[in-house]
Amino acid sequence: MRIGIVCYPTFGGSGVLATELGKALAVKGHEVHFISYNQPARLDFFTENVFYHEVSILKYPLFEYAPYETALAGKIVDIAKIANLDVLHVHYAIPHASAALLAKMILAEEGLSLPVITTLHGTDITLVGREATYEPVVSWSINNSDAVTAVSESLRRDTLEHFHIRKPIQVITNFIDFSRFNKKPKEHFKKAISPNGEKILVHTSNFRKVKRVDDVIEVFCRVNQKMPCKLLMIGDGPERSHIEKMTRELACGDKVTFLGKQEAVEEILSVCDLFILPSETESFGLAALEAMACEVPVISSNAGGIPEVNIHGETGYLSNVGDVEDMAMNALKILESEETLLAFKNRALEQARKFDLDIIINDYIQLYAEVAGLKLPAAQ
């Protein structure tokens, strides 16, 4: 099939998932056209069957706000014709779904058909999309897409509860590529970080308020008081400098290292013992799944779709949002003995296997074929 993918190019979860999906589709022989305003972060090398089309947003003195949505719709029209797309898959509703539907209508006037699939990722529904300014457009876009998917059961429920939806929403969860995310032998690296065998805690995110990164530090300091350990903070974003300042002022500050954005996250996760994800809202928690695939148990909040990924008492523990005391207590429960830690690590990996890319990609391929009215060869 010839598949167009619209996504944000940044390190956010929706862009990461869209890029990994596109790369995997290309490996299966599909032709994939990424349409984005910048080269997607994980699309960093040449791959056969993969094309990248940049949306250039024209600046003009009259525009205080450059019309990204119009530029995107124009680009979609162009690429749909040039590449003869069978289907367009847009990731994150705002404004990708409405731009795609505008392009679809323009193409229809020329007698061309472009089926549009919208995947809802999280804050496009739980935070931003719900705002009165965006809600009518998000509702309309969902109802007029040819198919809609949500990345967790929780996000599907949230969408039905907060928007006026007539369209069925299919859950296709986030997935993990085990050929990349697996525990790697990096013992020398572990020794360098914790020379005295201290346990290593880790957090990765885009440091937005919704991630409650200050709770990560609060939890870490409590654990560190009882059991000396280290904390690695991966990623960057608006909250980072405030969190770094806060950390420096705390007694545990010298045990915390801010690594910034990292390409080879799986190598760092491979030396870690516990992942902390205290988010206010989280539709799925791809970062937690990446950790689990590298055999790292998870201490998290029970927000949104996290309980569908992190199983309480098995792969880690869930606490109410903001309950840092409970999170720290649970972390210590996991770290109390090597035997307990190993059992949690093993179960984390087992649970992650349920979200294997090789299984989940077939749901997307099936859906593309359905909306495009194509029959799949038996082997696919």
Ligand code: GMT
């Ligand atoms: O907050 C982020 O990590 C970025 C955000 C996005 O939409 O780009 O991620 C969302 O999509 C990810 C992939 O589907 C999910 O795993 C994250 O849980 C979700 N983030 C939130 O709901 C806050």
